Amino acid sequence: MKLFDCPVIGRRPISEFDYFGEVRRPPVQADGSVAPDVWSDFVFNRAGAPGVLREWWYHRPTGRWYVMERDTLKDEVLRFIDIQEVRYELPA
Amino acid sequence: MPWRLLKYGLQSGHHEPRFFPESKPLKSHYDVVIIGGGGHGMACAYYLAKEHGITNVAVLEQGYIGGGNTGRNTTIVRSNYLTPEGVKFYDASVKLFEDLADDFDLNIFYSTRGHFTLAHTDSALRTMRWRAEVNKHYGIDSEVVDRQIIAQEVPYMDLDCAGHSPVMGALYHAPGAVARHDAVAWGYARGAYQRGVEIHQKTRVTAIRTQGGRVVGVDTDRGPIQCQKVISMVAGSTPRITEMLGLRTPIEIFPLQACVSEPVKPFMDTIVVSGSLHVYVSQSSRGELVMGASVDPSVLHSTRSSFDFVEGLADKMLDLFPFMSRMKVMRQWAGMSDITPDFAPIMGKTPVEGFYLDAGWGTWGFKATPISGKTMAWTVANDQMHELIQPFRYSRFADFDLVGEKGAASVGH
Ligand SMILES: Cc1cc2nc3c(=O)[nH]c(=O)nc-3n(C[C@H](O)[C@H](O)[C@H](O)COP(=O)(O)OP(=O)(O)OC[C@H]3O[C@@H](n4cnc5c(N)ncnc54)[C@H](O)[C@@H]3O)c2cc1C
Numbered sequence: 001m002k003l004f005d006c007p008v009i010g011r012r013p014i015s016e017f018d019y020f021g022e023v024r025r026p027p028v029q030a031d032g033s034v035a036p037d038v039w040s041d042f043v044f045n046r047a048g049a050p051g052v053l054r055e056w057w058y059h060r061p062t063g064r065w066y067v068m069e070r071d072t073l074k075d076e077v078l079r080f081i082d083i084q085e086v087r088y089e090l091p092a
Numbered sequence: 093m094p095w096r097l098l099k100y101g102l103q104s105g106h107h108e109p110r111f112f113p114e115s116k117p118l119k120s121h122y123d124v125v126i127i128g129g130g131g132h133g134m135a136c137a138y139y140l141a142k143e144h145g146i147t148n149v150a151v152l153e154q155g156y157i158g159g160g161n162t163g164r165n166t167t168i169v170r171s172n173y174l175t176p177e178g179v180k181f182y183d184a185s186v187k188l189f190e191d192l193a194d195d196f197d198l199n200i201f202y203s204t205r206g207h208f209t210l211a212h213t214d215s216a217l218r219t220m221r222w223r224a225e226v227n228k229h230y231g232i233d234s235e236v237v238d239r240q241i242i243a244q245e246v247p248y249m250d251l252d253c254a255g256h257s258p259v260m261g262a263l264y265h266a267p268g269a270v271a272r273h274d275a276v277a278w279g280y281a282r283g284a285y286q287r288g289v290e291i292h293q294k295t296r297v298t299a300i301r302t303q304g305g306r307v308v309g310v311d312t313d314r315g316p317i318q319c320q321k322v323i324s325m326v327a328g329s330t331p332r333i334t335e336m337l338g339l340r341t342p343i344e345i346f347p348l349q350a351c352v353s354e355p356v357k358p359f360m361d362t363i364v365v366s367g368s369l370h371v372y373v374s375q376s377s378r379g380e381l382v383m384g385a386s387v388d389p390s391v392l393h394s395t396r397s398s399f400d401f402v403e404g405l406a407d408k409m410l411d412l413f414p415f416m417s418r419m420k421v422m423r424q425w426a427g428m429s430d431i432t433p434d435f436a437p438i439m440g441k442t443p444v445e446g447f448y449l450d451a452g453w454g455t456w457g458f459k460a461t462p463i464s465g466k467t468m469a470w471t472v473a474n475d476q477m478h479e480l481i482q483p484f485r486y487s488r489f490a491d492f493d494l495v496g497e498k499g500a501a502s503v504g505h
Contacts, residue, residue, distance in 0.1 A: 002398075002400070014400075015400060018389070019389045019390040019391075021344075021391070036490075036492075037490055040489055040490045040491075040492060041340060041490075043489075044342040044433055044489040045340040045341060045342050045489070046341075046342055046343070046344050048330070048331030048334070048335075048341060048342075048343045048344050048345060049331040049332050049334075049335040050331075050332070050393040053391065055390070055391075072345075072391050072392055072393055073393045073394065074394075075392050075394060075396075
């Protein structure tokens, strides 16, 4: 069984986590002027090739969200990321 | 024993006819280069040569023929999809499959079984009715059946699933079939080779060269090739190829696993899928139970197989077939599925002139092998999208014009 070494709750089996994919920043703008092709690119397209991805994982038993950096070729978690690092402000 | 056979057996040096010749050097130029020697690549080469007279073609395969998802798939062939676009497309494929053995003069072990998709909830049953209506509208043999019929047709199944999630009904699709995956890839490959196509195994494409927005050649680990047309048919490696051209796609790679049990006497001649339990099973002609589930939960570019998979599968499978607790799993494996957000493929022309894409086959592309080969060959020969694949065009995402096939494709491959 695959285990995650989580800095908050310790070593947990991966089966306790749900996967929510790449962390991405929506192309929102204060005046709402986002071109349709920018939207469609954000909504559908993904970084599909192997590499290091920042991804959302949700720990079901404790209801906590995590962001991990993972090598998607070797399936190795490189580090847990402080949420502050991926935080962004939505335009007012 | 026939006399001739005995004499032949006593001779030394038996001349086994080879399907393919030994490899030869790459030429410096081809009219068309196909990346990927799976079923799709071989079928496309075959139809390019047979139907369009285009024979200066090289199929480049980094490993061996059919060693990708083609040789790892559980070979379910069906056309009971949900969208009119999908139903018409897969129906054309089933019809080609039915004549393929004659076409190749090779037994592809095509075996029509009948295909049950079990519904354990009201909402699942509603989707089955919807699919049955769309199917019937296009002349495809699908109907919703009740528990009694399922019990008759699928012996030894516990319709109550030990009380956890009783089966309420099923979508029954009589043309549902299985076939021998290697034979399909090999049959197409031999036919293409006999018509002049070159097949180069152990040849990996490392770059695609363009000039002024159009394809001029590819680089391989055996040297460069000039060509005006490149078709990518690499399933789980698609993002690596599109990245070479800076083309963005919605494709994400998830492992899909399967396994077979030890062989037992034939007892099940149908294919059984449960969308709610996320499992499916059929019995192969060797007696093994071929079993699979939905894709692994997270993105991964690897063909490793896991204990989590067999454990999860067994948990659900035993609800349906309790007697399987006494059976052993013989082999398990994985392939890399190229999944799209709408569970439909991406086919045809792309923004890069001369670069054609046949991808997004996810967990369901084996059944499409004949029709994608045929329609892609037509598209490349005429440089114009074949009407059957128009709905699957690359630009449908930018047009917000998706082909929502998830309800019919996510578990029942
Ligand atoms: C476990 C499993 C079960 C499945 N079950 C079913 C099913 O029941 N029914 C169904 O319809 N479908 C099923 N599928 C899906 C089906 O297998 C695929 O969609 C289909 O086989 C894709 O065929 P292909 O020829 O496009 O790709 P592949 O057979 O994967 O061939 C692509 C080839 O490209 C080669 N390649 C990649 N990169 C390069 C490069 N740079 N240079 C040269 N060559 C390269 C690879 O080596 C590979 O051989 C299943 C898949 C899996 C993994």
